[in-house]
Amino acid sequence: MANMYLIIAAFITAIVLGRIIIPNILIISLRKRLFDAPDARKIHKRPIPRLGGVTFFPVILCTTCFFTALRILLGYLPDPQFTVTMVTELLFLIAGLTLLYVVGIADDLMGVRYRKKFFVQIISAAFFPLAGLYINNFYGLFGIYEIPTFVGIPLTMLLAVFITNAINLIDGIDGLASSLSMVALTILGVIFIHNQQWIYALLAFVCVGILIPFFSYNVFGNADRGRKIFMGDTGSLTLGYILSFFVIKYSMYTGSIPTEEILGSPLLVSFSVLLVPSLDVVRVVLRRARNGKALFLPDKTHIHHKFLDMGFSPRQALITIQLMSASLCAFTLVTVHSGWNNTLVFVIDVVVWTGLNLWFDVVIKNRMNK
Template sequence: MENLYIIIGAFICAVLMGQAIIPNILVISLRKRLFDEPDSRKVHKRPVPRLGGVTFFPVILFTLSVFTAIRIMIGLNPDAREVGRIACEFLFMIGGLTLLYIVGIGDDLVGVRYRKKFLVQILAAAMFPLSGLYINSFYGLFGIYQIDPSIGIPLTILLVVFITNAINLIDGIDGLASGLSMVALIVFGILFIHFRYWSFALLAFVSVGVIIPFFSYNVFGSIDRGRKIFMGDTGSLTLGFILSFFVIKYSMYDPAVRIMPMSSPVLVSFSVLMVPCLDVVRVVLRRARNHKPLFMPDKSHIHHKFLAMGFSPRSAMISIQVMSACFCAFTMAAIHFLNNTVVFIIDVLAWTLLNVWFDKIITKKSKLQ
């Protein structure tokens, strides 16, 4: 129970710190005119401060450090060998997060070319294999079980960059990226509590705590009153990297943890991020088919489709959240009854059919106008 109390205390601390810092970020943004300017691709019509994500990393780092120290002081730490391994994983993760935080702030303030961002993301992703974390098993997905490090390590770096960008690219309407991230973090937090990965559960719920005050300003704040803010690249890269950290940690086969192979940790960990991940794949394939630059921003993401179907930004955000929850619930339930590969194929087919249906609605709506 002591570990749960620590997690609750850290969660409350993160919420309070976020609530205290964000108004000051708003004041600085308004005085220095650090705005996200509207354009033809964006939904908002007026300049909005975009440095909300600057809050995330400092609050997470402070709260995680203090409450981890409290856990050690009151004797809740595991044996010395376990402490060393976990500390190594967290320190490398923080190192990678620092790199992304720096490039995120640079991008939000003056802009950074995508090639430089990719390079930094690859360097940050390489921190995980250096700490000993990498995808080492598919648990029978596509008939693959054990994965050699020569394949698992490059695959891990690719997946980390992919997930980080998926969260970054889904951040197109109020509350979408932060809402999807909150749900995913809560799921991971519960899973880590179940398997007694207390340090990882602590990080998950601290991250949820710092998102909550941002979410309230982002979704319910008024532009007229100067109470609205975006997370910017700093925030989306931070959340994407933390989520990729959890995906790799939960997916890595550990013989000391009794996770049933048929439960497919790889599939479970991706189920909470199914919508942003599959959306990136769909958009990239669409751009490749149309011979367009793969990394050039456009209005083909899932939230743009909902807006084109006539949804308001708020209703689109809620609908996508519900759709993501349905994918997650189905996957987590189906893996106990069906083959992992079959479940994955069903997910992809369902996603494809939904997008075909959305396209038909958009086409029909455009003909009527």
């Protein structure tokens, strides 16, 4: 129970620190005119400060380290899983976050070419296998169980870069990336609590804590009064990298139970919380490849752009996309834990997503023809 109290205290501390720091970031941004200027691709119509994500990494690092040290002093360590491996994983996570934090700030302040950002993401993704973290089992998904290391390591790096960019690319309307991340982090945090992996649970809920004050300023802040802020690449890269870490950590098979006897695929379960941003990236990339366009240059073809083209307001689009994400996640979690075939569940998710997007395209076409 003491571990739960510490997690709650860390969660509240992150909220308080965010509530203190974000207004000061706003003041600095306004004085130095560090804005995200509107253009043809963006939704906002006036310059908005874009350094909200600068608060994420320092608050997450400070709060997590403080309460982890406090747990040690109070005698609640070691965890059953607290080993040299866990320490190594967390240190490599911090190293990767530091690289992405620096690149994110540089991009938000003066812009960084996507090739350079991609290169740094690959380096950061390589830290996971160095820490001993990699996808080593599919748990029967597509009929695949154990996979060799030479396949698992590059797959893990690809997955980390993919998730990091998925969160970065879904950050197109107020509150979308932060709210999807909050839900995903909360579910993953509950899973880690259930598994008594207290350090990871604490990290997950600290991330949720810092997102709450940001979400308030991002969604409900008044731009005319200088109370609105975006997370920028600094924030989205931080969130994406942490989420990729959790997905890989939870998906890695380390137990003694035969994988054929495990109910549900941990890989599919962990991905269920990120189905909307993940499937949206796949759809957009395939569409760009089919049309012969650059795969990594920004455009207006993401799911939130579709909702805006259908006549939804940004707030309505946010709520509807959240409901879509929650429905897909709930369906996946319930069915895999009810004994459904993992591959069948995944195929249903993809078919439903594809069907919805085809329907959206028809609605947009009919609206434009009126």
